Amino acid sequence: MIHLGVIGTNWISHQFVAAALETKKYDLTAVYSRKLESAQEFGSKYGDVEYAIDLETFFGIEHMDTVYIASPNSLHFEQAKQAILAKKNVIVEKPAFSNPAEMDEIIQLANQQKVFFFEAARNIHETSFKKIGDLMPLKNRIIGANFSYMKYSSRYDQVLDGQEPNIFSPHFSGGALMDLGVYLIYATIAWFGMPKESHYFAKKVATGVDGLGTAILRYDEFDVTLQAGKIGDSFLDSEIYFENGTLVLDGINAISKAEFHDRNRKETDIISLTVEENPMVEEALDFAEVILNPTDKDWGLKYEEWIELARNVNKVVTTLRKSAGIVFTADK
Ligand SMILES: NC(=O)c1ccc[n+]([C@@H]2O[C@H](COP(=O)([O-])OP(=O)(O)OC[C@H]3O[C@@H](n4cnc5c(N)ncnc54)[C@H](OP(=O)(O)O)[C@@H]3O)[C@@H](O)[C@H]2O)c1
Numbered sequence: 001m002i003h004l005g006v007i008g009t010n011w012i013s014h015q016f017v018a019a020a021l022e023t024k025k026y027d028l029t030a031v032y033s034r035k036l037e038s039a040q041e042f043g044s045k046y047g048d049v050e051y052a053i054d055l056e057t058f059f060g061i062e063h064m065d066t067v068y069i070a071s072p073n074s075l076h077f078e079q080a081k082q083a084i085l086a087k088k089n090v091i092v093e094k095p096a097f098s099n100p101a102e103m104d105e106i107i108q109l110a111n112q113q114k115v116f117f118f119e120a121a122r123n124i125h126e127t128s129f130k131k132i133g134d135l136m137p138l139k140n141r142i143i144g145a146n147f148s149y150m151k152y153s154s155r156y157d158q159v160l161d162g163q164e165p166n167i168f169s170p171h172f173s174g175g176a177l178m179d180l181g182v183y184l185i186y187a188t189i190a191w192f193g194m195p196k197e198s199h200y201f202a203k204k205v206a207t208g209v210d211g212l213g214t215a216i217l218r219y220d221e222f223d224v225t226l227q228a229g230k231i232g233d234s235f236l237d238s239e240i241y242f243e244n245g246t247l248v249l250d251g252i253n254a255i256s257k258a259e260f261h262d263r264n265r266k267e268t269d270i271i272s273l274t275v276e277e278n279p280m281v282e283e284a285l286d287f288a289e290v291i292l293n294p295t296d297k298d299w300g301l302k303y304e305e306w307i308e309l310a311r312n313v314n315k316v317v318t319t320l321r322k323s324a325g326i327v328f329t330a331d332k
Contacts, residue, residue: 002291003063005030005088007055007079008070009042012093016068016120017046019280025288026066032058055079059086066291068120069093072166073173074330077102080117084109089116089291095182095317096120096310098173098330103314107307116294116303118287119310121186125283128255128273132247133191135271139260140244141221142192147184147252148227150176150212150234159205167230168207171329175209177202177321181228183253185313185320188217188224191240194312195219200320205231208326215320254279 004026006013020026030050033039043049052058059067059082066089069079077097080090084106096119097103110117123129136142155165166172167179177200188195195217202213212229222241227234240247244264250257258271276282290299 002026002089002288003029003065005032005058005061005064005067006042006070007032007058007067008093009033009038010070013042013068013070015278016070016091016280016284019278019284020068020288021046022278022281023285023288025292026284029064030058030061055082059083059088065089066091072169073178074098074171074328077106077330080106081109084113084115084117087113087115089118091118091120091287094119094121094186095173095178095314097314098328099318100311100315102330103311107311116287116290118283118290118306119313120280120283121182121310121313122280122283123183123253123255124186124190124306124309125286126254126276126279127282128258128275129187129190131271131273132249132255132258135247135260136191139242139247142240142242144222144241145188145192145224145239146227146241147187147224147238148234148236149180149184149251149253150227150229150232151180152233153230156205156211156231159207159211162206164207168205168209168211170208170327173328173330174207175202175321175326176212176228176230177210177215177317177326179228179230180253181213181215181226181320182313182317184226184228185215185217185316186309187252188226189312189316190309192219192224195224195316198316198319198323200324202321202324202326203231204324204326210321210324210326213324217316 028046031043039051070093197218202210205211211231215226217224245262260269
């Protein structure tokens, strides 16, 4: 059994705890919040839970072995570092870190301390995502792709009101690319590998981060266009173009429908997919397998793959946002 502690008391932490409990491989041991009432309010529905309002006390809870971090992006690094130094495994919400320097330091520290670090990039752990990935080599050559994830954030209303909510703040490493674009980049690199060039054209909002933008990732034989945004909504499907047809996906962050339109056969194949009600169950299960089977070779290899992918995604996201002149406090 994994004894889980949680940092961050927003709805996403409830969703992860529900997923973790559903796997029957975790219990909720402790909750950290800046306010005792928030910690208690969060933990009250899960039974016997310890509470802490300072991180030293929280990381000192000995029987807690794994920490899920869902605080604003720029806080992940210091919190993960402190957790790892206390010999806890860390599951860090996407985007895990602000830049490659932070990513590299955490990976190195986790290896030294013999604990695991996971970036909670839930889409790559979904069965449907893996099934689409398995299809890639079966199709004819890829000639391009177009992925989109744009969802209006009510917190943009605060920006329009002259405020700086965390998710739109350069101090908290926010913006559309970091928040939603990261899912698209995960898919692109998982399916096609590292691009040889990356460019980002962003529409910035008053706080200095990107409200929406278009990224182009260039490969030897094709280009991938990505559209991410938090100041408008997109209803577009995502598509991968092959020499013999087009694969249409209803989303990249959570794929529930996929169709291949074969140009030669003039037919459409519906690809059957299974989707969990709670989209975080599959990642919670994957992380649990690694934590509970630390000497298993296959899980060890998968872990190394996720680390390499997390590192590459972080590199590309950083290149993209720098190409659009987006600077975070964490870069300085
Ligand atoms: N995987 C997914 O589907 C998904 C979905 C949503 C969000 N996320 C990720 O989850 C993380 C949190 O996102 P969010 O939208 O929930 O963020 P948020 O509302 O800005 O903050 C999350 C929690 O962090 C604490 N916090 C907020 N501001 C803080 C500050 N200034 N200093 C210290 N602690 C602060 C608060 O907990 P306390 O008040 O209890 O201290 C808050 O509940 C992000 O990395 C985001 O990308 C992932």
